[in-house]
Amino acid sequence: MEKKIHLLLAVLATGMMSFAGVLIETAMNVTFPTLISEFGITTGQVQWVTTIYLLVIAIIVPFSTYLLKNFQIRTLFLASNLLFIAGLLIDFWSPSFLMLLVGRLLQGISTGIALPLMFHIILTYTPIEKRGAMIGIGNLTTSIAPAIGPTYGGVLTSAMTWHYIFLFLVPVLLLSLGLGLYAIPAMAIQKGGKLDVPSMAGIVLMFTGFLLFLNQIGTLMSLVPLVVGLVGLGLFYHRATTVREPLIRLTVLKNKGFRLFLLGFLVCQFLLLGISFVLPNFIQIVMGKDAFIAGLVMLPGAAVGAILAPISGRVLDNHGAKKPILIGLALVTIGWLALTLLLQTPVLLGFVAAHVFYMIGIGFSYSNMMTTGMSQIKTEMFADGNAIFNTLQQFSGAVATAIVATIINLAQKSQTDYKMGTVLGSQLALIFLFVFVLLVFISCFRYFKEKK
The missing domain is CATH 1.10.287 (Helix Hairpins)
Known part of the structure; x- marks a missing residue:
């Protein structure tokens, strides 16, 4: 008799790897001024700590459709977990910037397997009436981690060194390994499909x-x-x-609803990664605060995001997609505008309040757009839709980081005063992303109005 999967524990085990990966991603953002000084690199170069991780995920996720058809999910989970632990240990030890990137590359391969594996388990084994809440729990890993990361990184960088950001996550991965080996049994598969x-x-x-x-x-x-x-x-x-x-079957993109909610989901990812780069660096460079304070500013918003991610999925299951998505996007728009305006006259408590307001909006809209987008397509297209969401999610994160780093870098070079250049670059970066927020809000409003 074939053993059954323990759904919630399996989702948590795979989600913990995604959580750890994104946590490091934003935890390292508060260390960028330290890394620039320690390794003698530029703002444009240091962002590769994040970009190489996201780039590898974006490449591996499409490959996961082939892996899921040809390997047991237990085997994929085990390989992913061990690769991540190896990457953590390399980065804890890393004596050079190049070695730091090698460790991040291994972590990217791991997350590139774990992220689609988590959503494959959710979409395959969760009853449709509970899918919104379960996807909310899954997306909790990628929505809460960007906000917690700067606090986590700031505390460890101030108290010890940035190397411990990696070491302290080894127990998390070992816990994930234990949960996964218990929750995910060996299950027979029918191999299918050739690698293109x-x-x-x-x-x-x-x-x-x-x-x-x-x-x-x-x-x-x-x-x-x-x-x-x-x-x-x-x-x-x-x-x-x-x-x-x-x-990947691109015919899934012919569905108008799928395209719209995919775009909205990606813009939210843009915002999550963009603000986690801009705000901690602004607080350190312009306001002269340390990494601990820069991280602490992000913590209340992180707590709000953690609470709302699964709750918002349950709201969608019970009341439909329109209210949580439109209310969420409206709050995101207001919160983002407030963050942009505060860069001109910065106040720490103002940043905290605006970030919390923005994260309430993210909590209601982010994962629900993925759930709603996936509900627009047929079951047999789930693997393709899942791959597109997860691939572009990571690539959009890399793009957001690269764009805001480039904008700030160019502004810093254009000004004689480095701080003034950072202020100008940070404002331009947030204004650039604000245009996308408005576009998505208007598009979703029109979609639900036409559907009614």
Whole structure:
């Protein structure tokens, strides 16, 4: 008799890896001034601590559709967990910036397997009437971690050194390993589908090229990675629309509702990663506070996000998608505008209040847009929809980090006063992202109005 999966424990075990990955991502943001000084690098270079992690995830997630068809979920979980632990230990020890990036790369491979694995378990084993709440719990890992990260990083950087950010997560991964081995039994699978190697090559070229372009934008050399990215995009699109068994079936994007809520979900991810880069660095560079204070400012919003993520999914299950998504996006819009205005006359308590307000909106809208988007497509397309959501979620995070780092870097170079350049760059970065917030809010409002 085949053993049954322990659903909640399996989701928590896989989610803990995603949580740890995103936690490090934003915890390291408060260490950037320290890393710049310690390794003698620039603002543009230091953001690769985050970007390389997100880039690897964006490449691995599409590959996960093949992995899920050909390997037991227990095997994938075990491999993912052990890779993550190896990455943590390398980064704890890392004596150079290059070695730090190697550890982040291993963590990216791990999360690239764990994230789609978590949503595969949710979509496969959760009854449809409970799916919203369970996806809320799953997305809790990626919505709460960006806000907790700066506090966690700030405390450890101030009390010890940034290396301990990695060491203190080893027990979390060991707990995840124990839970997963208990909750996820060995289950027989029917192997199916061949790996489309040209599609994978296209994805690697596309994401790497576009991210290098964003990192080097404003220079003549940026045209080379842009061309590489466009070639990769062309190769991937050609394979996806012509081969019999593509890596990801892009026909899922023909669904209008799926496209809209995918866009909204990605913009929320843009905001989460963007503010976790901008605000801690602004507080340290412009206001002269230490990493601990910079992280502490983000903590109340993190607590709010943690409470609302699963609750908002239950609201959607009971009352539908319209109210939580539109109310959430309205609060996000107001909170983001307040954060942007506060950069001109910064007040720490003002940042805390605006960030909490913004995180209430994220709590109601973020995971519900994924649930609503996935509900627009047929069951047999879930693997493709899941891969698209998770791939673009990570890539959009990398893009957001690269864009805001580039904007701030260019502004710092354009001003004789480094602090004034940081203020200008931070304002421009938030205004840039605010345009996307307004676009999504208006689009979702029109969608629900037409649907009614």
